[in-house]
Amino acid sequence: MAARQPSISRRRLLGAAAAIPFLPFDPVIASAAKQSSPDRDLWDRNLARYQSLAARATKAEETSWFRAANERFYREMADPGTDRKAAFARMTRAENLFWHRCTASMQEAAVALVLTPPPDLDALRDKLSIIRDHQFYEPRSMDRDCLEVLRDDVGKLIG
Numbered sequence: 001m002a003a004r005q006p007s008i009s010r011r012r013l014l015g016a017a018a019a020i021p022f023l024p025f026d027p028v029i030a031s032a033a034k035q036s037s038p039d040r041d042l043w044d045r046n047l048a049r050y051q052s053l054a055a056r057a058t059k060a061e062e063t064s065w066f067r068a069a070n071e072r073f074y075r076e077m078a079d080p081g082t083d084r085k086a087a088f089a090r091m092t093r094a095e096n097l098f099w100h101r102c103t104a105s106m107q108e109a110a111v112a113l114v115l116t117p118p119p120d121l122d123a124l125r126d127k128l129s130i131i132r133d134h135q136f137y138e139p140r141s142m143d144r145d146c147l148e149v150l151r152d153d154v155g156k157l158i159g
Contacts, residue, residue: 040119047126050109057102066102069094110134111142118153127153 060066069091076087110130118124127150131137136146 037119039117043113043116043119043123046109046113046116047123050106050113050130053102053106053109057098057106060098060102066094066098107134111136114142114146114149115144117156121157124150124153124157 073087073091073094076082077084110133114127114130114136118127131146131150134141136142
């Protein structure tokens with residue numbers, strides 16, 4: 001006998017998950033739910049790691065070595081006497097370095113966080129933002145489908 005296909009569409013599931021943060025809730029219950037637990041501790045560790053790596057990537061993009069590489073590239077491209085092939089090669093090296101130093105580890109931390117069960121609705125809201133920001137809703141963007149992860153998370157949170 002074939003397995004029964006899910007009766008809910010991806011769009012409906014993602015829409016329902018996106019609406020969760022706007023549901024009314026009791027702040028007293030919500031603050032009590034944020035007390036330490038194994039899920040909370042794991043979530044907090046994974047969230048802190050992701051935020052640290054995201055901040056490092058943002059700093060490199062906005063104020064650090066990668067920003068300098070981009071500015072140099074644009075200055076060189078504005079100069080008609082520039083060796084464009086060399087300029088593109090330098091920019092390609094900078095982009096590859098940025099990937100290895102910043103993006104790859106941040107992506108790994110984002111996937112780990114998405115696969116971590118959220119301990120409360122605020123954490124689920126953070127998870128939804130990360131899924132959207134990293135486009136994990138795209139097919140094959142993760143080993144496990146993010147909508148299945150969200151379905152399991154919602155089931156666990158509601159009880």
